[in-house]
Amino acid sequence: MAALLEVSKLHAAYGPTRVLHGIDFALEEGSITTVLGANGAGKTTTLRALCNMVQTSGEIRFGGVRIDGKATEDIVRLGIAHVPDGRGTFVHLTTEENLRLGAYVRRDKREVEQDFERIYGYFPRLKERRNQQAGTLSGGEQQMLAVSRALMLRPRLLLLDEPSFGLAPLIVREIFAIMRTINQSEKVSILLVEQNAAMALDLADHAYLIETGRVVLSGSADEIKQNDAVRRSYLGY
Amino acid sequence: MTPASPLTAASAAPGKSRRIALAVLLLAICALPFLVTNYHTFQLTMVLVYAIALLGLNILTGYNGQISLGHGAFYAIGAYVAAILMDKWGVPYWATVPVAGLVCLAAGFLFGLPALRLEGLYLALATFALGVSMPQLLKYKHLEYWTGGVQGIVIMKPDPPFGLPINQDQWLYYFTLAIALVMFLLGWNLLRGRVGRSLIAIRDQPIAAEAMGVNNSLYKSLAFGVSAMYTGVAGALGAIAVQFVAPDSFNIFLSITFLVGIVIGGLASIPGAIYGAIFIQFVPNIADQISKAAPWAIYGVFMIGFVYLMPVGVAGAIRIAWARIRRGSGRNGQQ
Amino acid sequence: MDAFLNQVFAGLATGGIYASVALALVMIYQATHQVNFAQGEIAMFSTYIAWTMIDAGMPYWPAFFLTIAIAFVLGVLIERVIVRPVEQAPVLSVVVVFIGLLVIFNSLAGWIYTYTIKVFPSPFPKEPLHVGDHFFSAHQLGAVGVTLVVLALLYAFFRYTPLGLAMRAAAQNPTSSRLVGIRVGWMLALGWGLAAAIGAIAGMMVAPTVYLDPNMMSGILLYAFAAALVGGIDNPGGAVLGGFMVGVLENLLGAYVIGNELKLAFALVLIVGVLVVRPSGLFGRVHVTRV
Numbered sequence A: 001m002a003a004l005l006e007v008s009k010l011h012a013a014y015g016p017t018r019v020l021h022g023i024d025f026a027l028e029e030g031s032i033t034t035v036l037g038a039n040g041a042g043k044t045t046t047l048r049a050l051c052n053m054v055q056t057s058g059e060i061r062f063g064g065v066r067i068d069g070k071a072t073e074d075i076v077r078l079g080i081a082h083v084p085d086g087r088g089t090f091v092h093l094t095t096e097e098n099l100r101l102g103a104y105v106r107r108d109k110r111e112v113e114q115d116f117e118r119i120y121g122y123f124p125r126l127k128e129r130r131n132q133q134a135g136t137l138s139g140g141e142q143q144m145l146a147v148s149r150a151l152m153l154r155p156r157l158l159l160l161d162e163p164s165f166g167l168a169p170l171i172v173r174e175i176f177a178i179m180r181t182i183n184q185s186e187k188v189s190i191l192l193v194e195q196n197a198a199m200a201l202d203l204a205d206h207a208y209l210i211e212t213g214r215v216v217l218s219g220s221a222d223e224i225k226q227n228d229a230v231r232r233s234y235l236g237y
Numbered sequence B: 001m002t003p004a005s006p007l008t009a010a011s012a013a014p015g016k017s018r019r020i021a022l023a024v025l026l027l028a029i030c031a032l033p034f035l036v037t038n039y040h041t042f043q044l045t046m047v048l049v050y051a052i053a054l055l056g057l058n059i060l061t062g063y064n065g066q067i068s069l070g071h072g073a074f075y076a077i078g079a080y081v082a083a084i085l086m087d088k089w090g091v092p093y094w095a096t097v098p099v100a101g102l103v104c105l106a107a108g109f110l111f112g113l114p115a116l117r118l119e120g121l122y123l124a125l126a127t128f129a130l131g132v133s134m135p136q137l138l139k140y141k142h143l144e145y146w147t148g149g150v151q152g153i154v155i156m157k158p159d160p161p162f163g164l165p166i167n168q169d170q171w172l173y174y175f176t177l178a179i180a181l182v183m184f185l186l187g188w189n190l191l192r193g194r195v196g197r198s199l200i201a202i203r204d205q206p207i208a209a210e211a212m213g214v215n216n217s218l219y220k221s222l223a224f225g226v227s228a229m230y231t232g233v234a235g236a237l238g239a240i241a242v243q244f245v246a247p248d249s250f251n252i253f254l255s256i257t258f259l260v261g262i263v264i265g266g267l268a269s270i271p272g273a274i275y276g277a278i279f280i281q282f283v284p285n286i287a288d289q290i291s292k293a294a295p296w297a298i299y300g301v302f303m304i305g306f307v308y309l310m311p312v313g314v315a316g317a318i319r320i321a322w323a324r325i326r327r328g329s330g331r332n333g334q335q
Numbered sequence C: 001m002d003a004f005l006n007q008v009f010a011g012l013a014t015g016g017i018y019a020s021v022a023l024a025l026v027m028i029y030q031a032t033h034q035v036n037f038a039q040g041e042i043a044m045f046s047t048y049i050a051w052t053m054i055d056a057g058m059p060y061w062p063a064f065f066l067t068i069a070i071a072f073v074l075g076v077l078i079e080r081v082i083v084r085p086v087e088q089a090p091v092l093s094v095v096v097v098f099i100g101l102l103v104i105f106n107s108l109a110g111w112i113y114t115y116t117i118k119v120f121p122s123p124f125p126k127e128p129l130h131v132g133d134h135f136f137s138a139h140q141l142g143a144v145g146v147t148l149v150v151l152a153l154l155y156a157f158f159r160y161t162p163l164g165l166a167m168r169a170a171a172q173n174p175t176s177s178r179l180v181g182i183r184v185g186w187m188l189a190l191g192w193g194l195a196a197a198i199g200a201i202a203g204m205m206v207a208p209t210v211y212l213d214p215n216m217m218s219g220i221l222l223y224a225f226a227a228a229l230v231g232g233i234d235n236p237g238g239a240v241l242g243g244f245m246v247g248v249l250e251n252l253l254g255a256y257v258i259g260n261e262l263k264l265a266f267a268l269v270l271i272v273g274v275l276v277v278r279p280s281g282l283f284g285r286v287h288v289t290r291v
Helices: A043-050 A072-077 A095-102 A109-122 A124-128 A139-151 A169-186 A197-203 A221-226 A228-235 B004-035 B038-063 B071-089 B093-115 B120-139 B141-147 B168-192 B194-204 B206-211 B216-242 B252-265 B270-287 B294-309 B313-334 C002-032 C039-055 C060-086 C091-113 C138-160 C162-172 C174-179 C184-210 C218-231 C236-257 C260-277
Strands: A003-014 A017-028 A032-036 A055-062 A080-083 A157-161 A189-194 A206-211 A214-220 C129-131 C134-136
Touching: A003 A043, A003 A189, A017 A032, A017 A043, A017 A189, A017 A206, A017 A214, A032 A043, A032 A169, A032 A197, A043 A055, A043 A080, A043 A157, A043 A189, A072 A080, A072 C174, A080 A139, A095 A109, A095 A139, A095 C162, A109 A124, A109 A139, A109 A169, A124 A139, A139 A157, A139 A169, A169 A189, A169 A197, A189 A197, A197 A221, A197 A228, A206 A221, A214 A221, A221 A228, B004 B038, B004 B168, B038 B071, B038 B168, B038 B194, B038 B216, B038 B252, B038 B270, B071 B093, B071 B120, B071 B141, B071 B216, B071 B252, B093 B120, B093 B216, B093 C260, B120 B141, B120 B252, B120 C091, B120 C218, B120 C260, B168 B194, B168 B216, B168 B270, B194 B206, B194 B216, B206 B216, B252 B270, B252 B294, B252 B313, B252 C091, B270 B294, B270 B313, B294 C060, B294 C091, C002 C039, C002 C138, C002 C162, C002 C184, C002 C218, C002 C236, C039 C060, C039 C091, C039 C184, C039 C218, C060 C091, C060 C184, C134 C138, C138 C162, C138 C184, C138 C236, C162 C174, C162 C184, C174 C184, C218 C236, C218 C260, C236 C260
Parallel strands: A032 A189, A032 A206, A080 A157, A157 A189
Antiparallel strands: A003 A017, A003 A055, A206 A214, C129 C134
């Protein structure tokens, strides 16, 4: 399969603080790839760098076309949906308005309306709360909303930043199950950043391990799972 | 050669030469009224008046970061206090200046109390409202007995005392110069030490300043009071120099003129007040010849231009240029 | 009682003007947390543009709509060219730039049109209207009507159109907005354009009563500030309500209590009072600052 996303020698910095020191990775079309690492390793920064939300240098190709240096909103228009850390909810807008914004760049009005039903099918709870201010939703519901908002773009690639953060295990499992469905039935490729390595490796096909801004290990999810160092440091057995 | 030596040499030498330069400059300033016409002497007096007002605004806005768009109001209060004292009670002109200062100190402190709760933009709004509504307050009919209503008050020009062989304009110039020197020395002492550092700390890091034991509220309302006092003193001197006060000369555009002065002269800079005063005194005079509106168009363009291109103002630019020259000569001396 | 009713109504008419300008201020404040001190002067200048066209023989309504379009473009241009570079600058720099704009528009108007006052026409009939036993000025009625139509259109725009939704989103959360593909910079420019257009309408509605001169808007701007603050400076509906409240209050106080000479002082007291007692206004959100 061809690589949907190819990243080489990616550097990123917040002002004078450099976070990524030239990382390389690739993501195959239709796959779920996960980036693992400890706090502060540069996982979130990697996702932000892909959308040009931090200062970056290096090469990023999406579907063979270079996207590094493009404006965030133009990268989104190419079909990359980003579920940011902290969820990025528009707290003063209703649930439905949040979803509508997810489809902001789409021009196929009729299909957008159908997608509402599709999303509500995945997350019936959002339908119940469609006219409620999004800021009043629970953490789990806001995470569902964030994922749904991203899906409303009909993306080719979904960037997920710590979807399990701060949520009850039951809800995390529900969200992960839906991720798998979306990946399999809708052919959306997913780049998942997670601290919960065990769950991420169960879901993913490929995995990269980054430490202090460098890729230290990569391979299929199964290989990574068997790696002793990973087992000790990240899986805890 | 140690890297420190050119630096210390450079800073020691100007210490002495700067003192000499200052003395020469002061002599030149004293000689000026004998070299120019009476009208120009009057203009120079107004430069001194504006310099005091701008120093006042700079204490508040430049050093302490509290934006005032209404300092013309304090200038107006100072001017009216002087005019009313002279007009109604026959108080000698020189005695009105400290009274005007004290009245404005109180007025500034009082306005500063509610202003304590206002940050940045909101304070700008409140002071803007003060500046806009000031002329109307001065025209208020129940105050007309004192303020003279729309007509204002005409003041007599003071004669030089002790039979000094100079004319009225020259005397006013020296009188204003003496007060300006006192005000600048006071300001210099105030801003260079502990108080100045506290004011800047509150401007830049209010929370840290509070945590380090600076009483933010006290300093902020004091800054307001002192700032208004300076501007009030300037207002009194200005009224005496112009020999006339009327409500409509103290409108919002006067406040904006002061803002222009500190932005162009240089925020948080003492000499900046002087550069700014020179600018607001002379540039409109030159631009007036093009159109009545031209000075303001130029003010506007300069304000925006300085924010973009020279946020440190003239004072900052001179400082930077001076540092460059010194560094350059230091390096040459080393080689 | 008749006089009282007439005062209330006159208050509503001017209140509508304050409400419009307050709304323009709030739109810019919501998006950028900046208060546009030049809002009044841009409105005044737009009104002069309308005057020029009408003076040249153009019928009222085409001139009216053309002015709105020109004001819109002017607003967009100002944001893109002048305000944009100081978006992230300290408050003082932003305030200085806005004051600079205020001064420039004021002096431009004085330069081009001189400081002598001009008569600006009203599109409404001159004869007062009878409603029951009461007489109302047709212009005041018309101005209130125009204000209400503008408000309704704006409400519909922000509530029901994708662009309106995107503008609200961009004002609230610029980062997330970029992540759904909204061009945030253009939304801000659009906000400026709309604000300038609303201001132009307010200017054209108020000019027939106060006459047109370069300082026409300074008092009105002050009342609009007061209105925006009373209603809560981040709440468009509150600002509109605040505008009508301030208008009525101003008229009643002017007629029965303090007289007309201290009206601006009333605005000053209102502004300082609201800021000190309840900075979030009557309907605004209370903000908690994290330290």
